[in-house]
Amino acid sequence: MKTGEVRKILLKEKLDAVILFNKSPMFQYFVAEEFDHGMMILTRKANYLFLSPLYAPKFPGFKVIQWKRFKEDLQAFIRKNRIRKVGFDASNIYLRQKKFLSKLFKAKDVGDQLVALRETKTPEEMARIRKACRITDMIFKGIVKNFKSFKKESDVAKYIKVTALEHGADMAFPPITASGKNAVTAHHNKDSRINKGFMVLDFGARYKGYCADMTRTVYVGAPKIKDLEIYSKVLRAQKSCIEKAKIGLNCGALYDHAVKMLGSDAKYFVHGLGHGFGVEIHEAPSSSPKSKDTIKKGSVITIEPGYYNPKTGVGIRIEDDLYFGKLGKAEVLTKSTKNLIIIRR
Amino acid sequence: MKTGEVRKILLKEKLDAVILFNKSPMFQYFVAEEFDHGMMILTRKANYLFLSPLYAPKFPGFKVIQWKRFKEDLQAFIRKNRIRKVGFDASNIYLRQKKFLSKLFKAKDVGDQLVALRETKTPEEMARIRKACRITDMIFKGIVKNFKSFKKESDVAKYIKVTALEHGADMAFPPITASGKNAVTAHHNKDSRINKGFMVLDFGARYKGYCADMTRTVYVGAPKIKDLEIYSKVLRAQKSCIEKAKIGLNCGALYDHAVKMLGSDAKYFVHGLGHGFGVEIHEAPSSSPKSKDTIKKGSVITIEPGYYNPKTGVGIRIEDDLYFGKLGKAEVLTKSTKNLIIIRR
Numbered sequence: 189m190k191t192g193e194v195r196k197i198l199l200k201e202k203l204d205a206v207i208l209f210n211k212s213p214m215f216q217y218f219v220a221e222e223f224d225h226g227m228m229i230l231t232r233k234a235n236y237l238f239l240s241p242l243y244a245p246k247f248p249g250f251k252v253i254q255w256k257r258f259k260e261d262l263q264a265f266i267r268k269n270r271i272r273k274v275g276f277d278a279s280n281i282y283l284r285q286k287k288f289l290s291k292l293f294k295a296k297d298v299g300d301q302l303v304a305l306r307e308t309k310t311p312e313e314m315a316r317i318r319k320a321c322r323i324t325d326m327i328f329k330g331i332v333k334n335f336k337s338f339k340k341e342s343d344v345a346k347y348i349k350v351t352a353l354e355h356g357a358d359m360a361f362p363p364i365t366a367s368g369k370n371a372v373t374a375h376h377n378k379d380s381r382i383n384k385g386f387m388v389l390d391f392g393a394r395y396k397g398y399c400a401d402m403t404r405t406v407y408v409g410a411p412k413i414k415d416l417e418i419y420s421k422v423l424r425a426q427k428s429c430i431e432k433a434k435i436g437l438n439c440g441a442l443y444d445h446a447v448k449m450l451g452s453d454a455k456y457f458v459h460g461l462g463h464g465f466g467v468e469i470h471e472a473p474s475s476s477p478k479s480k481d482t483i484k485k486g487s488v489i490t491i492e493p494g495y496y497n498p499k500t501g502v503g504i505r506i507e508d509d510l511y512f513g514k515l516g517k518a519e520v521l522t523k524s525t526k527n528l529i530i531i532r533r
Numbered sequence: 534m535k536t537g538e539v540r541k542i543l544l545k546e547k548l549d550a551v552i553l554f555n556k557s558p559m560f561q562y563f564v565a566e567e568f569d570h571g572m573m574i575l576t577r578k579a580n581y582l583f584l585s586p587l588y589a590p591k592f593p594g595f596k597v598i599q600w601k602r603f604k605e606d607l608q609a610f611i612r613k614n615r616i617r618k619v620g621f622d623a624s625n626i627y628l629r630q631k632k633f634l635s636k637l638f639k640a641k642d643v644g645d646q647l648v649a650l651r652e653t654k655t656p657e658e659m660a661r662i663r664k665a666c667r668i669t670d671m672i673f674k675g676i677v678k679n680f681k682s683f684k685k686e687s688d689v690a691k692y693i694k695v696t697a698l699e700h701g702a703d704m705a706f707p708p709i710t711a712s713g714k715n716a717v718t719a720h721h722n723k724d725s726r727i728n729k730g731f732m733v734l735d736f737g738a739r740y741k742g743y744c745a746d747m748t749r750t751v752y753v754g755a756p757k758i759k760d761l762e763i764y765s766k767v768l769r770a771q772k773s774c775i776e777k778a779k780i781g782l783n784c785g786a787l788y789d790h791a792v793k794m795l796g797s798d799a800k801y802f803v804h805g806l807g808h809g810f811g812v813e814i815h816e817a818p819s820s821s822p823k824s825k826d827t828i829k830k831g832s833v834i835t836i837e838p839g840y841y842n843p844k845t846g847v848g849i850r851i852e853d854d855l856y857f858g859k860l861g862k863a864e865v866l867t868k869s870t871k872n873l874i875i876i877r878r
Contacts, residue, residue: 242720278628350695375587499878
């Protein structure tokens with residue numbers, strides 16, 4: 189995707205090629221598929237994948253070069269194509285890879301320009317993100333339906349993973365399934381039996397390499413009035429931020445709006461308001477405090493205010509995925525109900 | 534695990550600490566659990582985890598420092614503990630992480646000494662590897678039992694992933710399920726309906742962070758005599774290598790033995806004979822051609838000769854996981870049958 193834009197960077201920076209290594213997000217972005225192998229060489233003329241003989245010598249959108257002897261074949265390729273000055277992504281390169289490039293080429297960091305390509309999504313990317321969101325919604329429906337069969341937090345996590353696989357997806361990140369007091373830890377990653385109280389369920393499918401990221405908070409047992417009140421407050425803040433979000437808005441201002449809506453409870457809101465996502469679960473723009481990022485046409489972002497009170501043991505987070513297209517305003521991609529679901533036990 | 538050994542490296546290299554970042558294999562090795570966050574600081578006095586406030590401030594075996602402001606809190610910690618000269622693992626560090634370290638410390642690469650700790654396994658590690666192997670065996674049994682329900686190669690891969698989850702494990706790497714001519718590609722990673730002929734099934738569970746890695750080749754349809762013959766030849770080579778493997782043996786010599794056993798068919802054997810594994814799927818020792826690695830007491834390695842003939846469209850690989858303990862000889866950890874399983878269609 190957007191390999192045409194790479195040509196512009198090559199011309200502007202007077203580079204012969206951009207070189208990316210497997211497992212880096214920019215590599216994943218350009219192969220536009222889950223593919224975990226090889227070296228990518230994007231030149232002004234063509235897109236090349238340099239693959240080991242263990243892999244099939246075909247890949248859509250690329251000329252594949254299957255090496256027999258890595259070093260010798262790479263050097264022959266470099267000579268033939270007169271590649272001397274190359275760009276790389278310093279934000280996602282291993283030290284040894286950088287050293288390798290610097291031995292062979294004059295290497296320049298063009299990471300910022302490359303990563304910026306991912307800030308706005310193409311229709312092909314949106315199709316995958318929408319599908320990832322739909323699968324995420326289906327999983328949540330299933331969690332609620334099957335909740336009585338879960339004993340431990342890890343049972344819920346396992347259900348999420350298995351259901352994603354059944355829908356042809358996998359996980360954007362390890363699911364967070366935090367019940368009772370565990371929900372006070374925003375990224376709770378241990379296991380316990382399901383405690384009574386609020387339970388934060390933060391998960392997302394990854395479909396053909398593209399993430400979704402949704403959080404719903406349910407209540408296990410019988411909530412008190414003050415539980416319902418604080419849930420409503422977080423939900424009002426979340427909805428108000430969605431209303432306010434639009435193309436051109438500064439993301440730091442959106443964070444400030446969440447803080448304003450949470451009022452005196454904002455001291456229990458310990459993380460950013462949201463983040464872009466795509467092939468990575470955290471991409472630009474960021475709605476952290478003081479962020480200078482802006483919502484653009486084609487941005488996708490999460491909006492996820494939270495409340496984590498260690499004194500009362502109450503943890504709440506509500507998160508949707510938004511897309512900013514022609515409308516200018518947010519289109520909400522995750523459609524699961526945000527009315528508090530109460531699971532009697 | 535083996536954090537005591539790190540002290541010796543600190544003393545020998547006159548370092549104040551070893552610093553590791555999350556997602557690097559050495560980090561995973563020392564947390565001895567799947568835990569994907571933070572920075573690890575191993576000093577002569579204690580083991581520290583430097584964690585974000587989003588995570589719980591407890592982790593077994595470590596003193597946890599939960600930062601509020603990352604930079605300021607890290608600098609305060611450094612001053613208090615007088616950390617000036619640190620070691621890092623150059624084989625698995627991002628360029629930006631290295632730059633970060635070099636700003637704060639005098640930084641020295643001690644990667645080789647750190648990675649060497651993983652070459653021999655502790656009893657705790659072996660318990661996890663054994664469990665991963667048992668789960669892998671159970672999955673293979675299930676594949677054979679349920680084979681008639683699979684239509685596509687990806688159906689088998691999905692079954693492998695779901696069954697691993699049901700056993701409390703996940704995947705050591707994306708499963709390879711290559712049928713018919715696809716089996717000629719050693720690391721086939723596309724999908725198709727299940728073709729007749731040999732089908733290579735290469736997969737492994739990951740249990741509490743530790744890998745297994747097994748390959749079995751089954752036959753879909755009715756094999757011809759020459760199919761049975763070449764399968765037997767690969768199997769004989771594999772068994773002979775297992776027989777020959779022992780503590781002290783050079784791994785390059787083991788590769789040579791496989792080539793000798795395969796005789797004129799060795800030209801269709803396109804990869805190394807095997808590799809160590811643990812928290813990573815590929816670790817030392819390596820049984821690649823000309824390897825100078827040696828099997829040690831406590832080593833685990835795979836033995837996996839293969840045959841990939843593009844002319845006949847036949848691909849075969851048979852792989853077991855071996856452990857070298859008190860016996861001196863190989864203990865085979867993966868116990869699935871290697872008699873050719875024929876699935877009539």
